[in-house]
Amino acid sequence: MVRKFQDKEDTLKGDLLRRISVSLVGIPIMVLVIYVGGWLLGAFMALVAALAAYEYFLLRKNTTKGLSGLGVTLSAALPLIAMLYPTYNEFVQLGFGLVLFGSVTSLIMVMWRRWPEGSPIESAAVTMMGVLYTGGTLSFWVFLRALPEEAMVADSALAGTALLLFPIWVTWVGDCFAYVLGSRWGKKKLIVTVSPNKTVVGAVGGVAGSVLGGLAYNHCLLGEMAEISLSGEMVVLVSILIAVVGQLGDLSESVMKRQGGVKDSSNLIPGHGGVLDRMDSLFFTVPTTYFILLHLFYG
Incomplete structure (x- = not known):
């Protein structure tokens, strides 16, 4: 014992x-990136989102498979879009459009490449869930970093x-x-x-x-x-x-x-x-x- x-x-x-x-x-590097902000933060979050999405699709390899290439790409794109539109209200319009585009694209690609065994609806759902779970949530790092600028803090x-x-x-x-x-x-x-x-x-x-x-x-x-x-x-x-x-x-x-x-x-x-x-x-x-x-x- x-x-x-x-x-x-x-x-x-x-x-x-x-x-x-x-x-x-890791912590000093992360703090520096956050303080510098701008496109350095956007690029850093895009990299993290891409790696996170890649791991997400690896976890799905024994269950319903999504389109990993499309999912990783869209996930990395969302923090970069957040840099262009660093407020939630501005971002959500373009972000929603991107998610809608990804949903339709993934559905078409699965039907084209995997039908009838590919479960197109389930695969499209898995793909977009991965995008929102990683790139979608990580975009809020950009929003939160930009919040004082919106509020005109010195x-x-x-x-x-x-x-x-x-x-x-x-x-x-x-x-x-x-x-x-x-x-x-x-x-x-x-x-x-x-x-x-x-x-x-x-x-x-x-x-x-x-x-x-x-x-x-x-x-x-x-x-x-x-x-x-x-x-x-x-x-x-x-x-x-x-x-x-x-x-x-x-x-x-x-x-x-x-x-x-x-x-x-x-x-x-x-x-x-x-x-x-x-x-x-x-x-x-x-x-x-x-x-x-x-x-x-x-x-």
């Missing part, structure tokens, strides 16, 4: 060291960076709390059929960590950098919402991985798995934060 506990401790420490090492390199670059880093920080702190507390003390499983390693203790700890992270960020950075200071009650509410939708995003990706019969979406990022494994929560939390802050800015 002692040996088994020690092995678990060593594994936990090894995983944390790998995660920290990658984070020490230093919009600094303010936009602070706003975009807020859900990323809250999500990351919540993930760390969930991982450590769940690994050490978690016994009762959350949803064993979806993710056998996630526990109730981890889920509750993740929410608590997100709240603490949100309060600390609001107190130390948000008011100074973004010229917006939320009340303590609002921060708690927003942080809880971020934590909940983030865990839903995590569980959603777990369902896809179980359908695909894999543990990680890929091994692209040492200690972290693939792009989907790192972005699963952020696919949900960044858009959620954008709509909340949009309401606060414009009422």
Whole structure:
């Protein structure tokens, strides 16, 4: 029993060291890209969207297959379109047109290439789901970064960076709390059929960590950098919402991985798995934060 506990401790420490090492390199690069903004951010998000979409279609290879080439291309295109139209109302018109075009195109291509075995309607749905799940949600990084510029904040670059880093920080702190507390003390499983390693203790700890992270960020950075200071009650509410939708995003990706019969979406990022494994929560939390802050800015 002692040996088994020690092995678990060593594994936990090894995983944390790998995660920290990658984070020490990746986080400064990500912050710099966000601060510079513009087409650098658009190109970066297009690359991330393309990699995420590629992994998404890999997960679907044993089930209903979509059109990976079309899906990856459209997914990468959406953040670039968001750079041209960095407000949601402007983007949604062209973005909807692109999604409609992709839906019709994928339906025609599947009927042409795979009929009658190709399940054209299902394949088209899988393709466009991948586009919206990756490129569609990642476009909100561009929207959130541009929000202070729309609101005429003086230093919009600094303010936009602070706003975009807020859900990323809250999500990351919540993930760390969930991982450590769940690994050490978690016994009762959350949803064993979806993710056998996630526990109730981890889920509750993740929410608590997100709240603490949100309060600390609001107190130390948000008011100074973004010229917006939320009340303590609002921060708690927003942080809880971020934590909940983030865990839903995590569980959603777990369902896809179980359908695909894999543990990680890929091994692209040492200690972290693939792009989907790192972005699963952020696919949900960044858009959620954008709509909340949009309401606060414009009422």
